[in-house]
Amino acid sequence: MDCHTARQMIEMLxxxxxDLPSAEEQALRDHLAxxxxxxxxxxxVGEWDMSLQSAMTSVPVPDDLHERLLSQLARSTPQAGRNAxxxxxxxxxxxxxxxxxxxxxxLFAGSVFWLSRAPRLELASVENGAIQQLRNRPDTGLAAFxxxxxxxxxxxxxxxxxxxxxxxxxVDKRAGHDLAAFRVNIPSLRFRGWLVMVPISRIVDVPPxxxxxxxxYAQTAAWHDDRFVYVCLAEQGSVEALxxxxxxxxx
Amino acid sequence: xxxxxxxxxxELVDEHYRAVFGYAYRLSGSVIxxxxxxxxxxxxxxxxxxxLREPRAARGWLYTIxxxxxxxxxxxxxxxxxxxxxxxxxxxxxxxxxEGELTSEQLQAALxxxxxxxxxxxxxxxxxxxxxxxxxxxxxLPLGTVMSRLSRxxxxxxxxxxxxxxxxxxx
Numbered sequence: 001m002d003c004h005t006a007r008q009m010i011e012m013l014x015x016x017x018x019d020l021p022s023a024e025e026q027a028l029r030d031h032l033a034x035x036x037x038x039x040x041x042x043x044x045v046g047e048w049d050m051s052l053q054s055a056m057t058s059v060p061v062p063d064d065l066h067e068r069l070l071s072q073l074a075r076s077t078p079q080a081g082r083n084a085x086x087x088x089x090x091x092x093x094x095x096x097x098x099x100x101x102x103x104x105x106x107l108f109a110g111s112v113f114w115l116s117r118a119p120r121l122e123l124a125s126v127e128n129g130a131i132q133q134l135r136n137r138p139d140t141g142l143a144a145f146x147x148x149x150x151x152x153x154x155x156x157x158x159x160x161x162x163x164x165x166x167x168x169x170x171v172d173k174r175a176g177h178d179l180a181a182f183r184v185n186i187p188s189l190r191f192r193g194w195l196v197m198v199p200i201s202r203i204v205d206v207p208p209x210x211x212x213x214x215x216x217y218a219q220t221a222a223w224h225d226d227r228f229v230y231v232c233l234a235e236q237g238s239v240e241a242l243x244x245x246x247x248x249x250x251x
Numbered sequence: 252x253x254x255x256x257x258x259x260x261x262e263l264v265d266e267h268y269r270a271v272f273g274y275a276y277r278l279s280g281s282v283i284x285x286x287x288x289x290x291x292x293x294x295x296x297x298x299x300x301x302x303l304r305e306p307r308a309a310r311g312w313l314y315t316i317x318x319x320x321x322x323x324x325x326x327x328x329x330x331x332x333x334x335x336x337x338x339x340x341x342x343x344x345x346x347x348x349x350e351g352e353l354t355s356e357q358l359q360a361a362l363x364x365x366x367x368x369x370x371x372x373x374x375x376x377x378x379x380x381x382x383x384x385x386x387x388x389x390x391x392l393p394l395g396t397v398m399s400r401l402s403r404x405x406x407x408x409x410x411x412x413x414x415x416x417x418x419x420x421x422x
Contacts, residue, residue, distance in 0.1 A: 008402075048409065049377075055353040056377040059273035065286060069264055072290055073256055073297055128395035 001031040003038055004238070010042040119172055120204045123229070126179060127220045129171035130196045130233050134181055142167040143177070149199050151180035154225055157246070161186050162195055169196070178202065184232070189245055191237035197228045212243050260297055263309060268293070271313050277374045278321045280363040292317040314379055315389065318371065325367060353412060361411035369404035372397055 009028050032039045134142070145151060145168035153159050161184050168177030182195045200206060207222040212232055221232045221239045232239055268289060275288035295316050296303070303312055362370055375386045383401065387394045 051353050052358070052408070052412075053377045053380070055355055055358045056277060056374070057273060058355050059269075059276050060355070061269045061272050062282070062286065065272060065289070066264070066268055068286075069268055069290060069293055070256070070261065073260060073264070073293055076294055076297070122396055124396040124399040125393060127399070128393060 001027045003031075003035060004240075006031045006035065006038045007041060010038065010045055119174075121171055121178065121198070121202050123203055123205045123207060123222055123231075125171055126196065126198055126203070126229070127222070127231055127233075129169055130179065130181065130194060130220070130231055133169050134167070134194050134196070134233060135235055139167070139183075142181075144168065145180045146177045148176045148178075149180070151197055153182065153195065153197065154227070158184075158195055158230075186237075186242070189237055189242055191234065191242050193232060193234040193236070193239075196231040196233060198231075200224055200227055200229050203229045212239075212246065257297055257300055260293070260300065263296065263300075263313075264293055267310055267313050270310060271317055274314050274374065274378055275317050275321065277359070277362060277378050278318065278371065279325075280359055288317055288320055291320050295320065311379070318375075318389075322367075322371070353416065357412060357415045360415065361408050364411055365404055365407060369400050369407070372401050373404045373408065376401060 006028055009024070010032070032042055145166040148168075151166050153162055162182035163185055164183060166180040166182050169179040169181055170176070171178040179196050179198050182197075184191070184193050184195050186192075203224075206224050206229055209223045210225060212221040212223045212230070220234070221243055223230055232242070234242070271292055272285055272289045275285035275292070276282065279285055279288060292313055296313060303309055362373065365373065372386050372390065375381045375389060376383075381389065383397050384394060386392075386401075387397045390397065392400075
């Protein structure tokens with residue numbers, strides 16, 4: 001594990017370490033054991049967490065809140081038998097049937113609505129889907145993109161480094177591919193990875209940038225143009241280095 | 252007209268009202284709204300007391316009621332804007348934690364700057380002391396989404412708090 005990845009993960013230590021896969025947790029601990037700067041950063045994050053938690057739970061409570069709560073609860077205690085006698089049996093029967101009909105109607109309308117449109121996706125689910133389904137997978141284990149949208153990379157620089165036809169990734173577990181993924185290989189930067197694209201209308205939290213400058217978890221960068229949201233995922237090499245090189249060449 | 256409370260309800264209030272109020276305050280940032288949320292939480296608890304089968308789980312149960320009531324009143328927007336919660340760029344040289352004790356008010360001011368969808372997981376993490384996996388379960392979100400939101404929220408929170416602390420302890 002390198003320092004860059006370690007710095008991304010140390011904020012999860014020690015409280016959330018068990019949320020990491022055990023191999024990653026062990027790799028992080030091994031790295032900290034041999035890297036004093038990262039260990040120092042981890043200790044500082046731990047101190048910050050403790051300080052924040054201490055302040056978070058320290059909330060002054062109004063003096064009379066307890067009495068007011070008990071008084072209000074006493075006033076609102078349900079009276080025994082009230083609900084049972086509020087409506088005659090016939091009225092309650094009709095209300096029950098009407099409720100069921102309304103429920104069925106809502107269920108039917110909801111089903112039609114749900115089936116008629118693909119759900120929108122959070123950027124994080126796109127990133128996670130790409131990481132889980134593409135990273136370090138051989139081409140033979142991937143499906144060719146089903147052309148559920150016209151996946152064409154507009155930027156000529158990216159066109160040059162995208163290899164072959166796109167593969168498809170399903171994120172929302174419905175039929176059809178949600179993402180089109182191109183293999184990216186840039187030997188001069190020793191970079192290998194993926195360029196993933198998804199129609200901008202499918203994303204609820206479109207990344208603000210129109211160029212790849214935001215790095216998520218040190219593994220991906222995201223940006224958008226008029227039609228698509230793009231995510232670049234690194235398998236080998238650094239996304240940050242790729243972006244820096246990209247931006248300097250653009251300038 | 253006042254009636255006797257349901258059996259066990261007064262004890263539930265005695266033991267947990269401070270924690271529930273604090274939780275509501277961290278979520279809402281308003282004393283008045285927190286009092287109202289606390290009251291509503293215990294009224295809903297009273298109506299559903301039979302659902303609480305394990306007394307040791309009472310606090311988490313009350314937190315869940317309070318959080319659901321808070322989110323019902325102020326639903327998370329369907330579009331998550333990230334303009335105010337920018338991605339942390341890592342790794343960077345750490346500037347170090349400024350001197351000075353963090354106060355409840357400074358923390359709340361920083362929390363109030365976070366959009367709800369980022370503030371809620373932070374409160375679950377630091378106030379309710381839940382791990383990432385439990386937060387994902389409670390909020391019905393993928394674990395990766397929780398990690399991403401907490402990462403961004405923590406970074407934003409830290410920047411805000413550092414600013415507050417440096418302003419209150421210049422030099």
